[in-house]
Every structure is written in structure tokens, then in C-alpha cells.
Amino acid sequence: MRLVNRQVGRGGRVLLGAAPILLLLLVYIVMAASRHAVNPADKILPLPGAMAESMSALLFVPDQLTGQLVFWADTLASLQRLGIGLGISTLMALVVGLSLGALPPVRATFGPLVTGIAVIPPIALLPILFIALGLGETAKVALIVIGIAPVMIRDIAAHVAALPREQIIKAQTLGASSWQVMIRVALPQAMPRLLQAIRLSLGPAWVFLISAEAIASDVGLGYRIFLVRRYLSMDVILPYVAWIALLAILMDVALTFLSHRLFPWAHGESH
Amino acid sequence: MSTLLSFRDVWVEYGDRIIIEKLDLDIEEGSFVSIVGPSGAGKSSFLRLILGQEGPSRGQILMDGTPLTPECGPDRGVVFQRYSVFPHLSALRNTILGMECEKAPLMGRLFGSAKRAAEAEATEMLSAVGLGHSLDLYPAQMSGGMQQRLAIAQALVKRPRVLLLDEPFGALDPGIRADMHALIRRLWRDYSLTIVMVTHDIREAFSLGTRVLALDKRRHDPHAPHRFGATAVYDLPLRKRVDETPEENAAELDNITIDVNRNN
Numbered sequence: 176m177r178l179v180n181r182q183v184g185r186g187g188r189v190l191l192g193a194a195p196i197l198l199l200l201l202v203y204i205v206m207a208a209s210r211h212a213v214n215p216a217d218k219i220l221p222l223p224g225a226m227a228e229s230m231s232a233l234l235f236v237p238d239q240l241t242g243q244l245v246f247w248a249d250t251l252a253s254l255q256r257l258g259i260g261l262g263i264s265t266l267m268a269l270v271v272g273l274s275l276g277a278l279p280p281v282r283a284t285f286g287p288l289v290t291g292i293a294v295i296p297p298i299a300l301l302p303i304l305f306i307a308l309g310l311g312e313t314a315k316v317a318l319i320v321i322g323i324a325p326v327m328i329r330d331i332a333a334h335v336a337a338l339p340r341e342q343i344i345k346a347q348t349l350g351a352s353s354w355q356v357m358i359r360v361a362l363p364q365a366m367p368r369l370l371q372a373i374r375l376s377l378g379p380a381w382v383f384l385i386s387a388e389a390i391a392s393d394v395g396l397g398y399r400i401f402l403v404r405r406y407l408s409m410d411v412i413l414p415y416v417a418w419i420a421l422l423a424i425l426m427d428v429a430l431t432f433l434s435h436r437l438f439p440w441a442h443g444e445s446h
Numbered sequence: 447m448s449t450l451l452s453f454r455d456v457w458v459e460y461g462d463r464i465i466i467e468k469l470d471l472d473i474e475e476g477s478f479v480s481i482v483g484p485s486g487a488g489k490s491s492f493l494r495l496i497l498g499q500e501g502p503s504r505g506q507i508l509m510d511g512t513p514l515t516p517e518c519g520p521d522r523g524v525v526f527q528r529y530s531v532f533p534h535l536s537a538l539r540n541t542i543l544g545m546e547c548e549k550a551p552l553m554g555r556l557f558g559s560a561k562r563a564a565e566a567e568a569t570e571m572l573s574a575v576g577l578g579h580s581l582d583l584y585p586a587q588m589s590g591g592m593q594q595r596l597a598i599a600q601a602l603v604k605r606p607r608v609l610l611l612d613e614p615f616g617a618l619d620p621g622i623r624a625d626m627h628a629l630i631r632r633l634w635r636d637y638s639l640t641i642v643m644v645t646h647d648i649r650e651a652f653s654l655g656t657r658v659l660a661l662d663k664r665r666h667d668p669h670a671p672h673r674f675g676a677t678a679v680y681d682l683p684l685r686k687r688v689d690e691t692p693e694e695n696a697a698e699l700d701n702i703t704i705d706v707n708r709n710n
Contacts, residue, residue: 339528341526341528342529342532344518344524345524345600346532348523348604348606349604351547352547352551355554359546359547359555364533440584
């Protein structure tokens with residue numbers, strides 16, 4: 176049987192999907208063990224035991240200075256920044272993207288501006304943000320928004336502009352005004368695309384969050400990673416990276432689930 | 447019967463390309479006009495003119511004696527070959543959309559008793575096109591024929607002055623197409639509609655229409671084919687069939703056959 180025709184069942188998919196991950200973990204443990212056999216004080220590839228030990232201190236023991244549980248404080252701070260950044264970007268994508276896509280005069284006026292902002296590398300704006308907005312939360316959230324909002328806006332605008340012309344005409348023959356075309360025809364059809372855009376923006380959003388935290392912060396997942404880097408604390412860095420990956424996957428799965436649940440018509444669920 | 451639409455020396459030009467030239471015709475209220483013609487002969491442009499999607503470059507189009515605004519409005523319903531229904535709404539919601547737009551300018555939605563009244567009217571119309579049992583299906587769950595039935599119901603619920611059909615049955619297979627012909631003929635009679643239908647199918651044009659218009663270029667310049675536009679080269683009024691039903695038609699044909707046999 177040709178490989179292109181070979182379908183994998185549900186159980187087989189779990190097994191096959193887990194195999195490379197487990198293999199990678201195994202390779203890591205073998206390498207770490209061999210390094211530790213030579214030098215028991217090796218810090219570059221810590222063993223799982225060492226990771227668990229240093230993580231439990233961050234997870235369960237309050238910090239002497241602030242009295243907070245460091246790991247949870249970091250997670251909360253980062254998720255809050257990410258959430259606000261994503262929320263503002265989503266709202267902007269919806270309002271601006273919808274207007275750009277549905278209303279030709281708005282597109283003619285603001286299209287070039289949005290394109291212009293979208294091509295600026297956001298990290299290059301970080302110094303400006305820090306100078307203009309200070310080193311607080313605002314600058315970090317602003318970096319995320321500047322980083323992902325233009326891409327999301329352009330995506331939504333393009334999607335709305337690509338709606339079949341027939342639909343827009345049909346809506347008008349049913350008596351719809353521009354506003355009604357926007358809220359009854361364009362908006363609902365843009366929603367699944369919006370969730371998709373959020374999913375695709377999650378990766379860049381994390382990049383901008385970690386960058387902003389690495390440069391100026393006193394709490395956050397990115398801040399912690401860059402802080403302990405000074406002590407070569409791979410036993411903290413690796414679990415933190417794994418945690419960030421887990422959070423990102425959970426958000427992705429949640430958004431996919433939400434899209435299928437809220438907009439079944441957009442996922443080809445027929446007969 | 448009174449004149450519903452009149453074209454007075456209408457031209458459609460894009461730059462130096464002439465699509466329609468010197469079109470003069472009247473469309474009677476209650477008629478079923480089929481438009482045929484080769485590709486690129488301005489059939490779609492003609493439909494877009496009536497629809498208001500574009501205005502004429504020269505000349506005038508009058509509806510009930512007043513010039514037509516070059517913008518689509520609820521007095522003209524339309525069914526396209528595809529994309530006429532909204533994929534994010536169920537059949538029922540697709541059909542009440544027209545009523546919601548009219549009665550709720552800000553929200554675009556109806557609530558309470560107004561919503562129930564609209565739903566009742568929409569359900570009646572959906573039953574009339576044979577979708578009475580598919581109120582909650584989304585277009586993606588429907589066959590091509592059902593989607594076209596929905597598109598017709600959606601347009602008719604607004605009681606348009608004229609219903610425009612742009613190759614509405616072109617994408618359907620022959621069996622379904624025959625059902626749709628019977629449906630549109632029945633709706634045209636029951637709701638006293640005025641229908642303008644563009645089609646590629648000559649048979650369909652003659653079997654459904656009370657009048658067949660053939661659009662084509664009257665003159666052809668081989669060196670500059672774009673400099674001559676299309677106009678109505680044939681305008682064939684067919685016999686009035688307002689009171690006839692397809693069944694009676696069939697009976698008539700049977701009689702003729704029997705007569706021939708008897709003569710033999």
C-alpha cells in the first residue's frame with residue numbers, strides 16, 4: 176500500500192505522536208546521565224531530579240523578599256500581559272479589520288497606514304515604547320499589540336474583502352444598509368477567521384512578551400529565564416520553557432475547540 | 447398589463463470597450479423574460495443594470511416611470527448561480543434576514559413577538575419552496591437544489607417588484623433542474639411575479655419564459671471587436687401561459703397524439 180493512502184487510526188496516532196517526544200526525552204536523559212558520570216556537578220544538562228528540586232522551591236516556597244510563590248507569580252504576570260495584549264489586538268482586528276474589509280473608502284484611507292505599520296519590525300520599536308511609556312506594564316502590552324495587531328487586522332480585512340460579491344449584493348437586495356451588511360454578513364463570517372488569527376498570533380505574541388520581559392521587568396516567565404541564565408541554571412530554564420510550551424498548546428487547543436463549538440457552520444460539518 | 451421596467455437608449459461602456467449599445471425595451475409587469483445569448487454578449491451586464499449594481503453610461507432605466515438608482519435595493523430580488531445564501535445562518539435565519547434588516551435598522555435582529563411573526567412568515571415561504579422540513583439546516587448541509595430553493599425563498603419574502611435570476615439552475619443536475627423549473631413556474635403564477643432570468647440553456651429559456659430576449663452584437667468589426675456592443679437582436683413574445691399549468695400542457699400533447707392515431 177502506498178504511504179499516501181495509509182490512514183492512521185486514533186490509537187495509532189497517539190502512539191506515533193508520542194514516540195518522537197519520548198525518544199527525545201530518552202536521548203536527553205542518556206546525555207545528561209553520561210555528563211553527570213564524568214562531572215557530578217554539571218549544570219548544562221541537569222537530571223530530572225535536580226529540575227524537580229529547584230522547581231519545587233519556586234513552586235511551593237514563598238520568596239524571602241516578596242513573599243510570593245515565584246513560579247505562580249511569574250505565570251500570572253506573563254499571562255496577564257499576554258491576555259491584555261491579545262485582547263486589545265483582537266478587538267482592534269475586529270473593529271479596524273472589519274471596517275477596512277467592508278468599506279472601500281476606509282480601506283483607501285487607512286490601508287496603506289496599516290500596511291506601513293505591519294512591515295516595521297516591532298522589536299525595533301521597543302526602545303521607543305520604553306522611552307515613551309516607561310518601563311512598566313504598558314510598554315510590554317504595547318509591544319505585543321504593535322507586534323500582532325497589524326497582522327491580525329490585515330488578515331481579517333483580507334478575509335472580509337474576499338467574501339463573495341454575490342453575498343454583499345444579496346444582502347442589499349434584502350434591504351441591508353452598510354452597517355447591517357457589516358454586522359449581519361461580514362462580522363459573523365469573520366469570527367472563525369478571527370479565532371484562527373489569534374491562534375496564529377499566539378507564537379509571535381509569546382516572542383514579544385518574552386523579549387519585553389527579558390529587557391525590563393521584575394516578574395514574569397521571560398524575566399525569570401533571563402535572570403537565572405546568569406547562574407547557568409538550566410534546571411530552572413528547561414522546566415520554564417516546557418511550561419511556556421504547555422500553556423501555548425493549551426491556548427491553541429482551547430481556541431480550536433471554541434471555534435468548532437461556536438461556529439460549526441465554518442468547519443464543514445455536513446449532513 | 448403595465449410597463450414595469452423601461453430601457454431608453456441604454457449604453458454600457460468600460461473605457462473604450464462597449465458592452466451594451468442602444469438598448470431600447472420595455473418589460474411588462476407579470477412577464478417572465480428569459481435572456482439568452484453567447485458569452486460576453488452583455489447578459490450579466492444587463493442583469494447588473496436592473497439590479498443596480500452598475501448604472502448605464504448613457505440612457506435611462508425607468509422602474510414604474512421613475513429612474514432607477516444605481517444601487518441595489520429591496521425592490522429587486524436576486525438569485526445567483528452560487529453564493530446567494532449566507533453560510534453562517536440556518537435556512538430560517540437566512541429567510542428572516544430581509545425582514546430583520548427592514549425592521550431593526552440598528553441591531554439587525556428582531557426579538558419577542560416581532561421575531562415570532564417574522565419566523566412564521568419565513569416558515570410559510572420556506573414551505574412554499576419545499577424546505578418546510580429543513581428550517582434549521584445550514585447551507586453547507588444542503589444540496590445545491592435546496593440552496594437555490596432557499597435563495598428564492600429569501601428573495602421572495604421581501605415581495606420584490608422584480609425577481610432577477612442569474613443562471614439559477616446552471617449548477618444543478620438535470621433531474622433537480624426539472625423540479626426547480628416546476629417550482630419557479632408555480633411561484634411565478636402564485637405570487638404574480640415579474641421575473642428576468644439569464645440562462646445559457648435555450649430550452650429552459652423557451653419553456654419557462656413568456657418572452658425570450660437574445661442579446662448579441664449586431665455588427666462585428668474584426669479589427670476592433672470591442673468597439674461594438676450587444677443589444678437585443680431577437681425579441682420573441684411567446685404565447686401567454688398565465689392560466690396554463692404544466693399538467694394541462696402535457697394533456698394537450700396527449701390529445702394531439704391520440705388524434706393522430708384516430709386519423710390513421
